[in-house]
Amino acid sequence: MASAARGAWSEWPVDHFLRCGRIAARDGAAVRWFHAANSSARAAEAARSDVHMVEEWLAQMGSTNKGIKLDFKSLAAVGPSLELLGQAGQALDRPVWLNGDILPGPGGSCAPLDARAFLRAVTSSCPDATLSLGWTTGCHRGQGYEWPAVQEMWQLCLPLSQPVSFAVRAALVPGSIPQLQWLLQQCPRFSLTVWTGKEDVYSVEDLLLIRENFDKSRVYYDIFEPQNSEFRKAIGIEQ
Numbered sequence: 001m002a003s004a005a006r007g008a009w010s011e012w013p014v015d016h017f018l019r020c021g022r023i024a025a026r027d028g029a030a031v032r033w034f035h036a037a038n039s040s041a042r043a044a045e046a047a048r049s050d051v052h053m054v055e056e057w058l059a060q061m062g063s064t065n066k067g068i069k070l071d072f073k074s075l076a077a078v079g080p081s082l083e084l085l086g087q088a089g090q091a092l093d094r095p096v097w098l099n100g101d102i103l104p105g106p107g108g109s110c111a112p113l114d115a116r117a118f119l120r121a122v123t124s125s126c127p128d129a130t131l132s133l134g135w136t137t138g139c140h141r142g143q144g145y146e147w148p149a150v151q152e153m154w155q156l157c158l159p160l161s162q163p164v165s166f167a168v169r170a171a172l173v174p175g176s177i178p179q180l181q182w183l184l185q186q187c188p189r190f191s192l193t194v195w196t197g198k199e200d201v202y203s204v205e206d207l208l209l210i211r212e213n214f215d216k217s218r219v220y221y222d223i224f225e226p227q228n229s230e231f232r233k234a235i236g237i238e239q
Contacts, residue, residue, distance in 0.1 A: 009096040009128040010163050012191065013067055014217050016095050017052050020065070026217045028191070030237055033222040034066075053095065055222075062088055067095035069132060075113055075121070082125040098122045099132035099167065102156065105149055106172055107138025115156055127162060132193060134167030139200045144175025150183050157187070165191040170210070170223060171202040177213050184218060191218040198224055207231045 008016060013031045017023045023030040034046040034054045043057035046066070053067040058081075061068050070085070072078055085096070100122075101108075102115035112135070122131060133156075135149060145168065157164055164187075168180065173194060184190050194210060196202065204227055210219060221231065232238070 007128065008093045009126070010130050011095055012130075012163065012217075013053060013095050013220065016067070022052060022065070027237070028217060028220040029211065029232065029235060031220055033220070035222060035224075036071075053097070053220075053222075055099075058084060058088060062091050065094065067097070068092065069097040069099055072098070072100040072113065072118070075117055078118065078121045079125075082121065085126060085129075096126070096129045097132045097165065098126060098129050099134070101134045101136045101167070103135045103149060103153055105135025105137040105145060106143040107140045108136030109138060110136045112136045119156065119160070123160065123162070130163045130165060131160065132165045132167050133157070137169050137172060139169060139171050139197055141171050141201055142175060144172050145179050146176075147179055150176075150179040154183060154186055157190075163189045163191070165193045165220065167193045167195055169200070170194050170196045170206060171200050173210050174206050177209075181213065184214065191220065193220045193222055195222045196224055196227070202227070204230045204234055208234060211235065 014026045014028055017031060018026055031053060032051040034049060034051040036056060037043045037046040037054050038056045043060040046054045047060050047064050051066065053069055054061055055069045055071050058068060070081055100113045100118050102113050102118055104112055122129065133153065135145065166183065173180065180192060192214065
């Protein structure tokens with residue numbers, strides 16, 4: 001893989017897309033996401049769109065200017081996927097994120113990936129990629145990420161040298177602001193990616209509360225409509 005391309009893998013999307021002239025301010029809310037492009041039709045739709053970051057299909061994104069996020073649900077998929085990523089690496093001069101839920105979180109019912117096995121695999125194969133690390137969760141308004149879960153994540157990230165964006169569920173962040181503020185304070189390479197499930201109950205006011213309590217350059221929003229458009233309108237970012 002070419003070193004210039006690999007260097008872009010760990011560049012924050014706010015910096016990469018600002019430098020490329022695709023966003024107007026160093027603001028994570030300006031970065032648009034395309035979720036679950038996990039079929040050829042969805043990948044083609046993502047490639048045609050004006051989004052900045054696309055989750056999943058690698059082959060169709062190679063000839064675009066979009067960042068890539070690979071979302072792992074199984075350790076068995078990690079090795080083959082990283083091999084393909086390595087083969088495509090020379091052309092990928094944009095942010096590359098590797099995502100996995102590695103710890104249990106509030107309301108989570110699915111088993112997380114084995115944290116140390118996942119981190120060992122991705123850091124050894126792709127030391128230049130950005131890591132997107134999360135907790136398994138359910139959506140129960142009023143809950144939040146508790147101190148033990150946040151501190152355990154921090155301990156796992158202590159040895160890492162690459163950027164990390166913590167994937168946090170929008171409905172749970174208002175109940176976790178002190179914990180997540182503390183987490184970001186531990187390292188300037190850390191950020192948050194706020195995400196939602198299709199059936200999650202949360203409000204634009206919840207998103208505005210998040211924006212008020214964190215550095216806007218260190219929070220990304222991967223959220224569904226109609227809240228996405230309503231949020232962007234409320235903060236004055238054009239669609």
